Amino acid sequence: MTTATARAFPNIALVKYWGKRDERLILPDAGSLSLTLDQLATTTTVTLKDEPGDDLFALDDRPASPAAAARTSEFLDIVRQWAGDDRAAVVRSHNEAPTGAGLASSAAGFAALAMAAAAAYGLEMDSRELSRxxxxxSGSACRSVVPGLAVWHAGDDQASFAEPIPGPDLRLVTAILSDRPKAMSSREAMRLSHETSPFYPAWVRSTELTLAQMQAACRxxxxxxxxxxxxxxxxRMHAVIASSMPPVRYLAPGSLQVFDAAQQLRHDGVVAWATADAGPNVCLLTTPSDAPRVAAAVAGLGVADPDRVHVMGPGPGAALVSPEPTEEMAR
Known part of the structure; x- marks a missing residue:
């Protein structure tokens, strides 16, 4: 197959991934746990050229930035090495979520790219291999390969992958406060926290404990x-980020209002617990029955356009879909 298209969805970590012990292999210092969502997907098409050369990468119908293009080519080099095929590729990707705004667009993006590239280069992989x-x-992309609740195991290269786990039926109410790219990428800020935060060792230890507690609660x-x-x-994660040198702050004043709203909803007997990845956008964990009330409360705060408050449920893992025409781009 010389052309393949895949679709993958973002995941929101309930137990966060923040920090690597190996930058090249992207091995985490501690495991994490997430919920793959059913909205805001990334769709990616990979078309192989006839010979080696430069890769081309278009994101949302525009040439990607040099940094994004380089990161994509570096990833494709891994696929080419595994496949024993040195042909260059044309990559076209579309994000339904804001890119680089803390809603796991890179997780969905690299999960879709991994699935499409593996198929285009003829790699036969099971879910564990594709997650690796x-x-x-992108570290969190290993979780978007998996449907629903997923745990990413810390370990060596062979043992660090995500797999599904059982759990209750959950909903996430997402409030998109901003779709502007972050001033500092998660990758950069993660490295900064690892190197400079005095709280980082305790963060790793507490994350290992929290992960065990979370898996028990899900069961x-x-x-x-x-x-x-x-x-x-x-x-805790945002405290570690803020304790880096220089300090980094991703949460905005409106983000804190959503956290406060979750506390008030709980006081009123509604299931609502807030979380935020490395960005200003906030998600509220709730139940299917309470989700409409939670969404209405968040929309009423005025910190996010009501049209940008979404109720999301558990979503599927990465999958191949019907390819789009690519002849012109492959020329």
Whole structure:
């Protein structure tokens, strides 16, 4: 197959990934756990050229930035090495989520790219192998290969992958406060925290404990405990980020209002626990029955356009879809 198209969805970590022990292999210092969503997908088409050369990468119908193009080519070099095929590729990708704004667009993007590139270059992979491959592009992408709740195991290259776990039926109410790219990428800020935060060693130890507690809560369907752990771990991550030198702050004043709204909703008897990745946008973990009330409360805050408040459920893993025409771009 010389052309393949894949679709993958973002995931939001309930137990956060923040920090690597190996930059080249993208191996985390601690495991993490996430929920793959059913909206805001990335669709990526990979078309192989007839010979080696420069790769081409278009994002949302425009040439990608030099940094994004270089990162994509570096990832494709790994695929080419694994496949024993040195042909260059044309990559076209479309993000339904804001790019680089803290809503896991890179996770969906590299999961889709891994799936499409593996198919185009003729690599036959099971879910575990594909998760390992996606991890080499973006750590959290290994979780978007997997449907629903997924745990990413810390370990060596062979043992660091994501796999699905059982759990209760959850909903995430996402509030998109900003779609502007972050001033500092997650990759840069993660490295900064690792190197400069005095709290980083404790962060790693506490994450290992939180992950074990979260998996236990998921097994028994304890939504209250899942929510407590989710919100606490998110705030710990942002505390570590803020304690870096120089300090980095991703949460905006409106983000904190959403966290406060979650606390008020709980006081009123509604299931609502807030979390945020490395960006200003906030997600509220809730149940299917409480999701409409949570969404209405967030929309009423005025910090996000009501049209940008979404109720999302568990989504599928990365999958191949019907390819789009690519002849003109491959010339």
């Amino acid at each position: 491959l996606a991890r080499r592009g 028994v369907g304890d939504i209250e405990r899942i929510g407590q752990l989710t919100e606490s771990h998110a705030l």
